[in-house]
Amino acid sequence: MAWKTLDDLDLAGKCVLTRVDINVPVENGRVTDTTRIDRIRPTIADILAGGGTPVLLAHFGRPKGQVVPEMSLGLIKDAVAARLDANIIFGEDCIGAPAKTAVGSAQPGEVVLLENTRFHAEETQNDAKFAASLAALGEVYVNDAFSAAHRAHASTEAIARLLPSAAGRLMQAELEALEAALGNPIRPVVAVVGGAKVSTKLDLLANLIRKVDTLVIGGGMANTFLAAKGLEIGTSLAEREMTDKASEIIKTAGEVACDIVLPNDIVVAREFAEGADSEVLLAEECPVDAMILDAGPKTVEVVKSSFDAAKTVIWNGPLGAFEISPFDAATNAAARHAAELSAKGHLTSVAGGGDTVAALNKAGVADDFTYVSTAGGAFLEWMEGKTLPGVAALETT
Ligand code: 3PG
Ligand code: MG
Numbered sequence: 001m002a003w004k005t006l007d008d009l010d011l012a013g014k015c016v017l018t019r020v021d022i023n024v025p026v027e028n029g030r031v032t033d034t035t036r037i038d039r040i041r042p043t044i045a046d047i048l049a050g051g052g053t054p055v056l057l058a059h060f061g062r063p064k065g066q067v068v069p070e071m072s073l074g075l076i077k078d079a080v081a082a083r084l085d086a087n088i089i090f091g092e093d094c095i096g097a098p099a100k101t102a103v104g105s106a107q108p109g110e111v112v113l114l115e116n117t118r119f120h121a122e123e124t125q126n127d128a129k130f131a132a133s134l135a136a137l138g139e140v141y142v143n144d145a146f147s148a149a150h151r152a153h154a155s156t157e158a159i160a161r162l163l164p165s166a167a168g169r170l171m172q173a174e175l176e177a178l179e180a181a182l183g184n185p186i187r188p189v190v191a192v193v194g195g196a197k198v199s200t201k202l203d204l205l206a207n208l209i210r211k212v213d214t215l216v217i218g219g220g221m222a223n224t225f226l227a228a229k230g231l232e233i234g235t236s237l238a239e240r241e242m243t244d245k246a247s248e249i250i251k252t253a254g255e256v257a258c259d260i261v262l263p264n265d266i267v268v269a270r271e272f273a274e275g276a277d278s279e280v281l282l283a284e285e286c287p288v289d290a291m292i293l294d295a296g297p298k299t300v301e302v303v304k305s306s307f308d309a310a311k312t313v314i315w316n317g318p319l320g321a322f323e324i325s326p327f328d329a330a331t332n333a334a335a336r337h338a339a340e341l342s343a344k345g346h347l348t349s350v351a352g353g354g355d356t357v358a359a360l361n362k363a364g365v366a367d368d369f370t371y372v373s374t375a376g377g378a379f380l381e382w383m384e385g386k387t388l389p390g391v392a393a394l395e396t397t
Contacts, residue, residue: 002395002396003166003167003172003175003391003394003395003396004164004165004166004167004394004396005166005167005169005172006043006046006047006050006142006166006167006168006169008166009050009140009142009164009166010140011047011050011051011052011140012050012051012052013051013052014051014052014053014138014139014140015052015053015055015103015106015112015137015138015139016047016052016053016054016055016138016139016140016141016142017055017057017134017135017137017138017140017141017142017159017163018040018043018044018047018054018055018056018057018141018142018143018144018168019057019058019141019142019143019144019145019148019155019156019159019390020036020040020043020056020057020058020144020145020168021036021058021059021144021145021146021147021148021374022036022037022040022056022058022060022073022076022080023036023058023059023060023061023147023148024036024037024076024079026075026076029075030079031076031079034079034083035357035374036147036374037079037080037083037084038083039170039374040084040144040168040170041083041084042169042170043142043144043168043169043170044084044086044111046169047142048086048109048111051108052140053103053106053108053110053111053112054111054112055103055106055112055114055137055138056080056111056112056113056114057094057114057117057134057155057159058073058113058114058116058117058145058155059116059117059118059123059148059153059155060072060073060075060076060116060118061116061118062118063116063118063119064118064121064124065118065119065120065121065122065123065124066119067119068119071116071118071119072115072116073090073113073114073115073116074090074092074115077090077113080111080113081111084111086109086110086111087107087109087110087111088110088111088112088113089102089105089106089110089111089112089113090102090112090113090114090115091103091112091113091114091115092115093114093115093119094114094115094116094117094119094120094134094155095120095130095133095134095137096133098115099114099137100137102114103137103138114137117134117153117154117155122154123153123154123155124151124153125154126152126153126154126157126158127154127158128154128158130154130158131154131155131158131159131162132162134154134155134159135159135162135163138163139163139164140163140164140165140166141159141160141162141163141164141165141166142165142166142167142168143156143160143165143166143167143168143171143390143393143394144167144168144169144170144171145171145390146170146171146174146175146373146374146375146378146388146390146391147373147374147375147376147377147378147379148378148390149171149375149378149388149389149390149391150377150378150381150382150386150388150389150390151389151390152389152390153390156389156390156393157389157390157392157393158393160390160393160394161393165393165394166394167394170374171391171394173371174371174373174374174375175391177350177370177371177373178350178373178379178382180312180348180350180370180371181312181314181348181350181371182211182212182314182382182383185311185312185314185348186311186312186348187213187311187312188213188214188309188310188311188312189211189212189213189214189310189311189312189313189314190212190213190214190215190216190306190307190310190312190313190314191208191211191212191214191215191216191313191314191315191316192216192218192303192313192314192315192316192317192319192334193205193208193215193216193217193218193221193316193317194217194218194219194221194222194316194317194318194319194320194331195219195220195221195316195317195318195354195355196219196220196221196237197220197221197239198221198224198225198239198242198245198246199239199242201221201317201380202242202245202249203384203385203386204316204380204383204384205217205249206249206252207383207384207385208258208383209249209252209253209256209258209260210256210258211385212258212314213257213258213259213310214258214259214260214261214306214310215253215258215259215260215261216261216303216306216319217260217261217262218263218295218317218318218319218320218330218331219317219318219319219320219321220236220237220238221317222262222263222292222295222319223236223237223238223292224238224239224240224242224243224246225246225249225250225260225262226262226263226283226286226292227240227243227246228243228244228246228247228250229247229250229262231283231284231286232284232286232287232288233286233291233292234268234286234287234288234289234290234291234292235288235289235290235291236286236291236292236293237291259306261299261302261303261306262283263283263292263295263296263299264282264283264296264298264299264302265280265281265282265283265295265296265297265298265299266280266281266282266283266285266286266292266294266295266296266299267279267280267292267293267294267295267296267320267326267327267329267330268281268286268287268290268291268292268293269290269291269293269327270289270290270291272291272293272321272324273324274324274325275324275325275326278293278326278327280296280297281296293320293321293327294319294320294321294326294327294328294329294330294331295319295320295330296330297329297330297333299330300329300330300333300334303319303330303334303337304333304334304337307334307337307338307341307347308341310347311346311347311348312347312348312349312350313338313347313348313349313350314349314350314351314383315335315338315349315350315351315352315356315360315369316351316352316353316354316356316379316380316383317353317354317355317356317359318331318355318356318359319331319334322355322359322362322363328359328362328363331359331363332362332363335359335360335363335365336363336365338365338369339363339365339367339368339369340368342368342369342370343368347370348370349369349370349371350369350370350371350372350373351366351369351371351372351373352372352373352374352375352376352379353373353375353376353377353379353380353383354376354380357372357373357374360372378390
């Protein structure tokens with residue numbers, strides 16, 4: 001896998017079409033988490049330093065080919081300007097006259113932001129003509145949107161084939177981290193997979209057991225595996241119709257010598273509420289009227305020792321119901337241990353996907369992980385071993 005980077009492009013005096021993912025959460029008109037904007041700063045800075053004008057292409061929400069005012073990037077342009085510390089010229093459309101005027105009026109040092117690409121149905125159709133209209137606005141293309149790279153859209157895929165193209169700094173960092181975690185990792189490798197549902201992560205589990213040495217299964221998913229082993233799981237969240245699939249995964253893991261770690265002790269409660277009365281039991285002891293909400297302390301010790309023995313940890317999903325205490329204890333303790341080992345240089349730790357970043361932030365350890373991905377769905381698809389169209393379009397070999 002090889003791709004060009006910003007260092008391979010001549011940027012001086014060029015309009016640099018730059019696909020970014022600034023699909024940030026907004027509440028009451030305010031951006032509540034600027035991480036995705038912050039993470040494109042190195043790319044924007046390098047384009048400006050190289051004498052180019054960054055012309056940002058981005059989606060915002062899922063407007064399904066319609067102009068939806070609540071999904072206008074104009075709503076977040078001030079937040080983008082503030083976080084990038086640059087003057088933003090906003091184009092009211094991403095193609096045609098409004099886009100050309102915005103691009104044409106940018107002064108050196110300014111950044112152009114064009115309206116939501118998904119206001120055009122052709123974007124998600126990966127339409128060649130639409131991609132050509134985007135490409136006509138610049139001379140080179142940079143993709144810095146790893147978190148949208150699982151979409152074969154005009155601004156992530158078709159356009160890369162029309163212009164000299166390269167990965168931006170964030171795309172580059174994401175790809176390097178993922179390569180270090182699963183592509184060509186230093187062994188032993190431990191994967192932690194949590195979250196609610198086995199059904200959404202079947203492909204991921206099937207791929208991981210062939211690639212990692214130890215697979216830790218946590219969260220609601222673990223309950224389905226415990227049920228598959230014939231254990232009582234009371235009123236726990238689980239997908240009982242998936243127990244056959246879970247058994248298959250356990251069987252295949254045995255054949256390919258991947259150790260599966262499931263909770264051997266559990267934290268149970270009668271209600272799912274902050275500070276609910278809870279007790280620690282052995283995995284075999286779940287009462288019929290109780291639900292499993294976290295892994296117990298013995299399990300945490302097993303997970304921690306697997307990290308001690310590992311050189312690489314890849315993490316997706318919490319080990320318990322981390323949103324409310326005390327059911328965040330296993331996630332917090334295990335994440336803290338991975339962070340400490342990483343900070344000491346003993347471990348390469350890479351985390352991403354959905355709730356994972358929220359869980360690590362809540363545990364206060366995200367900064368000490370070797371790498372925390374900005375991606376949700378793209379991270380999962382990559383963990384499933386799928387080719388990401390936005391990455392494939394950048395590949396040079
Ligand atoms: C995300 O928020 O996960 C990315 O921006 C991709 O968005 P999408 O799932 O709407 O394609
Ligand atoms: Mg998504």
